[in-house]
Amino acid sequence: MRRLLPLLTLLCLAFGPLPALSQSLEALIRQLPEGSFSDRAEVVAAIAATLDERAVGVLEALGEGDLHQRKADGAILKVTGRGSKARAFDPLTGEELGPVPARSTTAIKVNNALRRAVRSGIATLTLMHRDPTRRLAAANAAFQSADPDQLEALGAALAAEQDSSVAEALAQAQAAALLASDADPALRVEAIETVRARGGRDALAVLTPLRASEDPAIAEAAAAAVAEIERSQAMWARAQNVWFGLSLGSVLLLAAVGLGITFGVMGVINMAHGELIMLGAYTTFVTQELIRGHAPGLFDWSLAIAAPLAFLVAGGIGVAMERGIVRHLYGRPLETLLATWGVSLILQQTVRSVFGPTNREVGNPSWMSGAFQLGEMTVTLNRLTIILFALVVFAGLLVLLRRTPFGLRMRAVTQNRPMAAEMGIRTGWIDAMTFGLGAGVAGLAGVALSQIDNVSPNLGQSYIIDSFLVVVFGGAGNLWGTFAAAFSLGIVNKFLEPVAGAVLAKILVLVFIILFIQKRPRGLFPQRGRAVEA
Amino acid sequence: MVRKGLIDRRTGLFLVVLFAVIVLIPLGNLLLAPGTAGHVPGYLLPLLGKYLCFALLAVSLDLVWGYAGILSLGHGAFFALGGYAMGMHLMREIGDRGVYANPVLPDFMVFLSYEKLPWYWHGFDMFWFACLMVLFVPGLLAFVFGWFAFRSRVTGVYLSIITQALTYALMLAFYRNEMGLGGNNGLTDFRDVLGFSLSADSTRIALFVLSGLALAFGIILGRFITGSKFGMVLVGVRDAESRTRFLGYRVEHYKLFVFTVSAMLAGLAGALYVPQVGIINPGEFSPANSIEIVIWVALGGRGTLVGAALGALIVAAAKSWLTANFPEAWLFVLGAAFVLVTIFLPRGVIGLLDGLKPGGRHRHALPQAAPEPAE
Numbered sequence: 001m002r003r004l005l006p007l008l009t010l011l012c013l014a015f016g017p018l019p020a021l022s023q024s025l026e027a028l029i030r031q032l033p034e035g036s037f038s039d040r041a042e043v044v045a046a047i048a049a050t051l052d053e054r055a056v057g058v059l060e061a062l063g064e065g066d067l068h069q070r071k072a073d074g075a076i077l078k079v080t081g082r083g084s085k086a087r088a089f090d091p092l093t094g095e096e097l098g099p100v101p102a103r104s105t106t107a108i109k110v111n112n113a114l115r116r117a118v119r120s121g122i123a124t125l126t127l128m129h130r131d132p133t134r135r136l137a138a139a140n141a142a143f144q145s146a147d148p149d150q151l152e153a154l155g156a157a158l159a160a161e162q163d164s165s166v167a168e169a170l171a172q173a174q175a176a177a178l179l180a181s182d183a184d185p186a187l188r189v190e191a192i193e194t195v196r197a198r199g200g201r202d203a204l205a206v207l208t209p210l211r212a213s214e215d216p217a218i219a220e221a222a223a224a225a226v227a228e229i230e231r232s233q234a235m236w237a238r239a240q241n242v243w244f245g246l247s248l249g250s251v252l253l254l255a256a257v258g259l260g261i262t263f264g265v266m267g268v269i270n271m272a273h274g275e276l277i278m279l280g281a282y283t284t285f286v287t288q289e290l291i292r293g294h295a296p297g298l299f300d301w302s303l304a305i306a307a308p309l310a311f312l313v314a315g316g317i318g319v320a321m322e323r324g325i326v327r328h329l330y331g332r333p334l335e336t337l338l339a340t341w342g343v344s345l346i347l348q349q350t351v352r353s354v355f356g357p358t359n360r361e362v363g364n365p366s367w368m369s370g371a372f373q374l375g376e377m378t379v380t381l382n383r384l385t386i387i388l389f390a391l392v393v394f395a396g397l398l399v400l401l402r403r404t405p406f407g408l409r410m411r412a413v414t415q416n417r418p419m420a421a422e423m424g425i426r427t428g429w430i431d432a433m434t435f436g437l438g439a440g441v442a443g444l445a446g447v448a449l450s451q452i453d454n455v456s457p458n459l460g461q462s463y464i465i466d467s468f469l470v471v472v473f474g475g476a477g478n479l480w481g482t483f484a485a486a487f488s489l490g491i492v493n494k495f496l497e498p499v500a501g502a503v504l505a506k507i508l509v510l511v512f513i514i515l516f517i518q519k520r521p522r523g524l525f526p527q528r529g530r531a532v533e534a
Numbered sequence: 535m536v537r538k539g540l541i542d543r544r545t546g547l548f549l550v551v552l553f554a555v556i557v558l559i560p561l562g563n564l565l566l567a568p569g570t571a572g573h574v575p576g577y578l579l580p581l582l583g584k585y586l587c588f589a590l591l592a593v594s595l596d597l598v599w600g601y602a603g604i605l606s607l608g609h610g611a612f613f614a615l616g617g618y619a620m621g622m623h624l625m626r627e628i629g630d631r632g633v634y635a636n637p638v639l640p641d642f643m644v645f646l647s648y649e650k651l652p653w654y655w656h657g658f659d660m661f662w663f664a665c666l667m668v669l670f671v672p673g674l675l676a677f678v679f680g681w682f683a684f685r686s687r688v689t690g691v692y693l694s695i696i697t698q699a700l701t702y703a704l705m706l707a708f709y710r711n712e713m714g715l716g717g718n719n720g721l722t723d724f725r726d727v728l729g730f731s732l733s734a735d736s737t738r739i740a741l742f743v744l745s746g747l748a749l750a751f752g753i754i755l756g757r758f759i760t761g762s763k764f765g766m767v768l769v770g771v772r773d774a775e776s777r778t779r780f781l782g783y784r785v786e787h788y789k790l791f792v793f794t795v796s797a798m799l800a801g802l803a804g805a806l807y808v809p810q811v812g813i814i815n816p817g818e819f820s821p822a823n824s825i826e827i828v829i830w831v832a833l834g835g836r837g838t839l840v841g842a843a844l845g846a847l848i849v850a851a852a853k854s855w856l857t858a859n860f861p862e863a864w865l866f867v868l869g870a871a872f873v874l875v876t877i878f879l880p881r882g883v884i885g886l887l888d889g890l891k892p893g894g895r896h897r898h899a900l901p902q903a904a905p906e907p908a909e
Binding site: 517 | 605682683685686687688689690691692694695696698699700702703706707709710821822825828829832862864865866868869870871872873875876877880
């Protein structure tokens with residue numbers, strides 16, 4: 001209340017004895033048609049000073065010239081439409097009052113000075129709204145319009161403001177309005193600093209024309225501020241690209257890390273890897289359908305339920321593939337490639353026959369939808385979740401490989417099979433489990449991808465080539481290599497996209513990898529030692 | 535026979551049957567009245583011609599995979615490039631009979647408001663130039679790609695994956711309208727070739743016969759290459775690359791030569807394919823197509839040339855029949871073929887036939903899977 005006092009005094013000073021201030025909004029509105037334009041401007045200011053939300057509509061109607069006075073009883077109406085289509089509304093409540101007979105009302109005249117008063121009044125009303133978010137929106141709108149007529153309203157609102165973020169926005173709006181006015185150059189140079197601190201495209205729009213100002217001090221300050229903002233804009237654009245790149249990289253990592261195990265560690269080319277991802281996505285779909293049908297309350301948990309199921313489904317198929325097919329083809333990598341390609345065709349067609357060829361709808365749980373603003377860039381929650389999920393899966397795999405007995409046996413078998421067998425490790429069983437692990441991780445990837453990609457039988461095909469390139473680029477047999485390759489390819493891709501376009505960027509990345517493999521046939525982080533050549 | 539061993543029994547038999555087919559089928563179309571038994575309807579000719587093109591494509595892949603151990607998962611790219619080269623000539627030959635009646639620019643360029651012909655379209659109005667490009671473009675790509683790949687000793691699975699990436703990148707590139715090659719729709723609406731209407735039965739017969747002759751040429755060329763001393767070195771490279779290198783052979787030169795020849799054969803197959811099917815679009819570059827070629831070769835029997843051709847004919851015919859009658863089943867059959875052939879028929883159909891005869895040639899047809907000795 002203490003901060004409101006200066007405002008009230010200001011208003012009192014402005015409007016003198018003020019019979020208006022004590023009056024109700026209704027009474028004030030009735031005075032609108034009376035007196036000279038300048039008298040009526042005072043009435044408008046008084047209406048604004050009531051801070052009554054309903055007044056916004058009245059002033060807007062006045063500004064548009066829609067406010068009429070009924071000849072019969074002097075009532076004030078809002079009239080829309082012309083001639084026989086004219087209809088009247090209560091200006092305060094918006095309630096419809098029926099058609100208006102021709103010539104039964106007279107429009108309340110407005111001139112430019114009054115329009116200015118109306119704009120200023122509306123600004124006051126919205127800038128002093130009870131709801132801080134509305135006040136913030138009004139302050140931002142005032143910044144964009146940068147109207148010197150609103151200076152007074154802005155100053156008053158700023159003086160009354162208690163919320164610090166709104167106050168900041170108000171100060172910036174005031175500065176913008178000041179820059180558009182012909183105030184003292186020293187003040188305006190100061191205002192430039194305030195606007196620059198805001199940054200962003202809006203500030204750029206306010207400052208750019210000032211570079212051509214006649215006052216050299218202003219022109220210079222504006223030019224410096226514009227350069228500064230453009231620098232920060234460019235930095236945010238880069239940050240946004242990095243973010244998109246991390247997002248793409250996490251998708252690549254998820255898709256490729258399972259392959260990093262089957263191909264990288266075991267040396268088995270699994271061309272059905274993409275289809276295992278696709279099965280993970282369909283597992284999510286089926287889980288969600290069941291939850292929708294039987295326990296809708298669990299929907300927010302659907303992904304948490306689907307993830308282990310997808311791991312089991314894809315992993316189970318992986319184990320079956322290993323036992324049934326891949327096992328017979330060890331040491332013949334090219335034949336393995338063909339046989340697993342055959343499996344991929346069969347899986348694709350099976351899914352197409354069961355679920356149909358069209359895209360299936362997989363929902364986002366509520367906690368994954370939405371976005372928040374980080375500086376100048378938008379961070380969507382589903383992308384953020386997928387990045388975190390990819391990191392968790394990757395970390396889990398590392399722990400499994402490095403810190404568990406199973407991981408120890410797995411590494412023993414891949415490094416020296418006969419010796420591992422001598423030590424009593426059931427190598428065949430380890431092979432099946434390792435392959436199943438890689439396949440299960442593909443299933444997990446499917447759960448994540450179902451949130452951002454179309455779930456169709458072709459889902460897997462779009463990832464298989466990328467995944468292989470990621471693994472090969474990173475260096476087969478090295479999970480950290482896969483990690484580095486996924487994120488670096490993701491980021492490079494996203495930085496090329498604005499320059500070259502999405503498709504050309506992809507082509508360039510492919511060509512780059514092809515050339516890179518020529519130079520370093522074993523990837524970024526090649527394995528060393530005798531095992532490499534065997 | 536030109537020289538001993540150029541045409542063995544199996545190849546001879548295949549060629550005799552092939553020649554019989556390219557004589558009898560046109561006769562069946564020309565001499566027998568429609569409706570009588572043995573009449574070959576005109577619409578069937580391009581279909582059969584298409585199979586022969588596929589067979590030639592399979593032979594070209596067998597040359598590199600069966601004899602040099604280079605599993606290319608991007609051979610469809612060479613095929614499609616040859617097809618595009620021919621397609622560009624056929625587009626130019628439409629002339630002012632297109633929808634927009636522009637004497638120089640093909641319809642899609644008028645539609646995309648091109649001002650003039652892109653530079654790489656020049657010369658394609660001449661048939662001989664197009665024919666040269668059919669061989670030159672795929673050959674050049676294979677030469678450049680192979681030059682880098684073989685010199686840096688990219689082998690085995692790694693090579694397969696980057697050939698696949700190559701055809702994938704080309705597919706993405708050709709989908710772009712900015713390539714000036716028809717984008718998504720590719721090149722189509724062809725009218726005639728060398729003044730003969732493409733829808734006339736006589737032109738179809740000519741193309742069919744040409745495809746058959748090209749296939750025969752491909753097989754004989756393949757036999758010539760693989761039967762020579764050069765071919766023996768190739769097999770050495772396939773079975774033990776490091777050992778061959780240590781014996782003093784420049785392994786990469788051998789591979790590069792055979793890879794380039796194979797790409798040119800694939801381009802030739804594509805060039806004969808396009809006028810018969812009447813369209814070429816970026817879908818031909820899709821990695822799935824290239825892998826399908828591999829199954830033709832694997833099913834027929836790799837390292838036999840004739841087997842590859844046979845495999846292509848079997849699979850292509852099965853595909854036509856199944857996709858018409860049981861569209862759902864086709865991928866199941868193809869997938870099962872991949873799995874069963876690799877596990878149970880490592881030497882393909884030809885191996886099966888050879889197995890029936892005692893004393894059939896075993897060693898040469900089957901590349902041994904023994905791990906390469908450590909370098």
